[in-house]
Amino acid sequence: MAQIQRSQPLYEQLMWRIKAQIASGVLHIGDKLPSVREMALIEGLNPNTVAKAYKALETQNVIETVTGKGTFVRENEGIVDDKLLAQLRLKMTEIVIEAKRASIDAKQLHSWIEELYGEIS
Amino acid sequence: MKQALRLYGRIKSNQIILIAILGVLVTCFIGGVNTYYGRAITNIGSDSELGGVLMGIMLIAAGAATYADQTRHLNTWLSTQSASRRQFFISKVVWMIIAPIILGAAIDLFMSITIRSDNLHKVASNNLNDGVELFYVASVVVLVSTIVGPIWQKIVGSFFALVVCSSLSVGVNTISIDFGMKELVQNAEFTTLVTFIVALLLLGASYYIVGIIGIESEHDAVRVPALRWPVVIFVFISTLFLPLNESPLTASSFVLPVVLSVITFIFVFKPKLSWQK
Amino acid sequence: MSLILENISKKIHHHAILNNASFELKEGEVVGLVGRNGAGKTTLFRTISGEMQADFGRIGLDNKDYMKTIAVHDQLFYIDMPDNWLAYYTPKRIKSILSVAYVNFDSEWYDERLNQFGLNNNKRVQNYSKGMKALFTIIVSFASRAQYVLLDEPLDGLDVLVRDQVKQLIIDRVTKNNTTVLIASHNLVELDTLVDRILLLKDGTIDRAFAIENNKNIKKYQLAYDGDVMPEFLRNNGTIIAQVGHIVTIVFDNFDEDIGIRLAGSDFKFIEELPISSEDIFRASFANEVYAWQQELGGEQ
Numbered sequence A: 001m002a003q004i005q006r007s008q009p010l011y012e013q014l015m016w017r018i019k020a021q022i023a024s025g026v027l028h029i030g031d032k033l034p035s036v037r038e039m040a041l042i043e044g045l046n047p048n049t050v051a052k053a054y055k056a057l058e059t060q061n062v063i064e065t066v067t068g069k070g071t072f073v074r075e076n077e078g079i080v081d082d083k084l085l086a087q088l089r090l091k092m093t094e095i096v097i098e099a100k101r102a103s104i105d106a107k108q109l110h111s112w113i114e115e116l117y118g119e120i121s
Numbered sequence B: 001m002k003q004a005l006r007l008y009g010r011i012k013s014n015q016i017i018l019i020a021i022l023g024v025l026v027t028c029f030i031g032g033v034n035t036y037y038g039r040a041i042t043n044i045g046s047d048s049e050l051g052g053v054l055m056g057i058m059l060i061a062a063g064a065a066t067y068a069d070q071t072r073h074l075n076t077w078l079s080t081q082s083a084s085r086r087q088f089f090i091s092k093v094v095w096m097i098i099a100p101i102i103l104g105a106a107i108d109l110f111m112s113i114t115i116r117s118d119n120l121h122k123v124a125s126n127n128l129n130d131g132v133e134l135f136y137v138a139s140v141v142v143l144v145s146t147i148v149g150p151i152w153q154k155i156v157g158s159f160f161a162l163v164v165c166s167s168l169s170v171g172v173n174t175i176s177i178d179f180g181m182k183e184l185v186q187n188a189e190f191t192t193l194v195t196f197i198v199a200l201l202l203l204g205a206s207y208y209i210v211g212i213i214g215i216e217s218e219h220d221a222v223r224v225p226a227l228r229w230p231v232v233i234f235v236f237i238s239t240l241f242l243p244l245n246e247s248p249l250t251a252s253s254f255v256l257p258v259v260l261s262v263i264t265f266i267f268v269f270k271p272k273l274s275w276q277k
Numbered sequence C: 001m002s003l004i005l006e007n008i009s010k011k012i013h014h015h016a017i018l019n020n021a022s023f024e025l026k027e028g029e030v031v032g033l034v035g036r037n038g039a040g041k042t043t044l045f046r047t048i049s050g051e052m053q054a055d056f057g058r059i060g061l062d063n064k065d066y067m068k069t070i071a072v073h074d075q076l077f078y079i080d081m082p083d084n085w086l087a088y089y090t091p092k093r094i095k096s097i098l099s100v101a102y103v104n105f106d107s108e109w110y111d112e113r114l115n116q117f118g119l120n121n122n123k124r125v126q127n128y129s130k131g132m133k134a135l136f137t138i139i140v141s142f143a144s145r146a147q148y149v150l151l152d153e154p155l156d157g158l159d160v161l162v163r164d165q166v167k168q169l170i171i172d173r174v175t176k177n178n179t180t181v182l183i184a185s186h187n188l189v190e191l192d193t194l195v196d197r198i199l200l201l202k203d204g205t206i207d208r209a210f211a212i213e214n215n216k217n218i219k220k221y222q223l224a225y226d227g228d229v230m231p232e233f234l235r236n237n238g239t240i241i242a243q244v245g246h247i248v249t250i251v252f253d254n255f256d257e258d259i260g261i262r263l264a265g266s267d268f269k270f271i272e273e274l275p276i277s278s279e280d281i282f283r284a285s286f287a288n289e290v291y292a293w294q295q296e297l298g299g300e301q
Helices: A010-023 A036-043 A047-059 A082-101 A106-119 B002-011 B013-037 B050-071 B074-078 B085-114 B120-147 B151-178 B182-186 B188-210 B225-245 B251-269 C041-049 C070-075 C091-101 C107-116 C130-143 C160-177 C232-237 C257-263 C278-285 C287-298
Strands: A004-006 A063-066 A070-073 C003-012 C015-025 C030-035 C056-061 C076-078 C148-152 C180-184 C197-202 C205-210 C219-225 C238-244 C247-252 C268-274
Touching: A010 A036, A010 A047, A036 A047, A036 C160, A047 A063, A082 A106, B002 B013, B002 B074, B002 B085, B002 C091, B013 B050, B013 B085, B050 B074, B050 B085, B050 B120, B050 B151, B074 B085, B085 B120, B085 B188, B120 B151, B120 B188, B151 B225, B225 B251, C003 C041, C015 C041, C015 C056, C030 C041, C030 C160, C030 C278, C041 C076, C041 C148, C041 C180, C070 C076, C091 C107, C091 C130, C107 C130, C130 C148, C130 C160, C160 C180, C197 C278, C205 C278, C232 C238, C232 C247, C232 C257, C238 C278, C238 C287, C247 C278, C278 C287
Parallel strands: A004 C268, C015 C205, C030 C180, C030 C197, C076 C148, C148 C180
Antiparallel strands: A063 A070, C003 C015, C003 C056, C197 C205, C219 C247, C219 C268, C238 C247
16 A cells, blocks of 8 residues: 655745754844745745745744834744644654664764754854 | 826827928928919918918828827727727817817918918908818718728728718708708808818717727727618718719619629628638 | 626627636735636736726726726726837837826836836837837836736746846835736746736636645645556546656546545555646646547557
8 A cells, every 4th residue: 555655845845944044044033034925936936835934934933024024033932832843753753764774873863963953053 | 088188199299299390391381482483373372271281281190190099009008098988089189180270270370460461351261161171071081980990991981981971062052052042052151160060970970989899890891880781881872872963873873882882891791702711 | 905807708709708707806916817828818908908898797996897987097007018009119208108197107116127127218119129028018017006917928938037037026016016916827837936826717707716825625646556557536536747657647626535545545556745836727627628638649558
């Protein structure tokens, strides 16, 4: 029996790209994001997809929209929701499965995680 | 209405100015010729008929200026604007018919005043008559142009209609004299008034039609479906009866009417002829 | 201020081109109008703008009858490019004319844009290149400051750079002035990055309206079937977009649990759900036609 695979929805992919930009310092706190329509052109996505991504990021308190001014990157208040935690755990599961297959032990993974925490602001 | 006048005037401003300049140039040319040769050589002197000639020339130029309104889809765009088609119709009549006529008369009067002609009253009256005559001719052309779609057919139709109208007026005059209305018919003011009223009626008909036709009929010979048969019948009857002024009704007098009517019928109804398959 | 079309019908020479077309446009929306060639998109634009009179139906602008209230006609801009009177004038003259036609005409913005794109103010528009004509059409459309702008194939035949500039102009004006834009186009891929939703004109009416992210029942899959013959239920329930050997790309227009269960069954070795685009939905809307030409091309594989 085949299992239906789903690649990550486009809006989620955009969300992760924006978060990655924030994490790597390309976007700073207080930076203004492109408008929904501009982002749609830049990313080659539909405006509704971008709107969905922005909305979700707002719910996660990563960005905030000020009426009349635009959408800005928020300070990281460290508020995490359950859904996000579940997603993180799922991703970790995938990583651990792959690592085990490649005979990489937990200690190696730990040291990588430490390194990354240091590199990413 | 103000919007229609302003907008159409603005779009055509270059052409309107050119038409006015044309009037002035023609005046200078005629004045020059007259001075050079002496008054008698040309029939047109500064105190008679100059106005009529100017009006005629400027009206023809105005006609040329409006022909492109259809081919360049200006009319189409105007029908989307904040003035109605009928308002734009009046606007065109004002800028392209009334303005040249008034300007022609004004130039003539001005010239007459400058050369200190004694006959200002006659000049004014001539201009009034010429003006009304040309206004009437223009109204016939406008009506035909409104009903007929393709440009070349408008021109052919206008010529035909004008020929019919002039025969008609000769016929009307003759009949009136027979009925003992001789004095009335030969009264210039009366005929001018009648001509003016007929012109207004024809323009009124065009005004009405302009509001009911759309761009989908631009290429139709007769743009108002209800007028298709009337046009064919009109061609038949006019070519049949009008020559009756001069010659009696015989079998051969049916030939031309039938031929012209059939040709008109084909253009108007575009029947699918069997050999075209 | 909404623009509402109700039951617009139009016959041209006895052919019904529009047949009860209805839809609503709100402020600040970018909406796409798609349909097959000859479906009536241009006729629809001409009927909305007033070039043609609808045989039947109503157009409401801000609760006024648009067809009868000619004073509000400066709230809508539509120019039948390329075949129109504008081509014979220079941008300078056009500015002078449109300032009279459109009471809010933005002359400053107009001049700035002409400058920005290097468009010659004293050259007749007909002598512009195709790309410059397209740019000019967009500039003049938005300079009118009309609330509703109708664009007929604005990106047609333009090179990539000009297309980007045109798209940028459109979203800039929509964002700043809350203009509503209705774009008729064949290029659904590009439309997808611009529009909030798409109206499909089919058989003279708005057959369906769709928006990316708002289609719970439309799904696209790439799958590999087991065995020699493609399962019948695929063709009966969906539109096949591509097929190479045993691998099929298919769009289901009315996806339900039953289909889901069958897909998870033993007929299929591999199934992946793909993101759906407007082109996919367009194809699914013409499932019969797609099936017919696939048959013509050589029957089942």
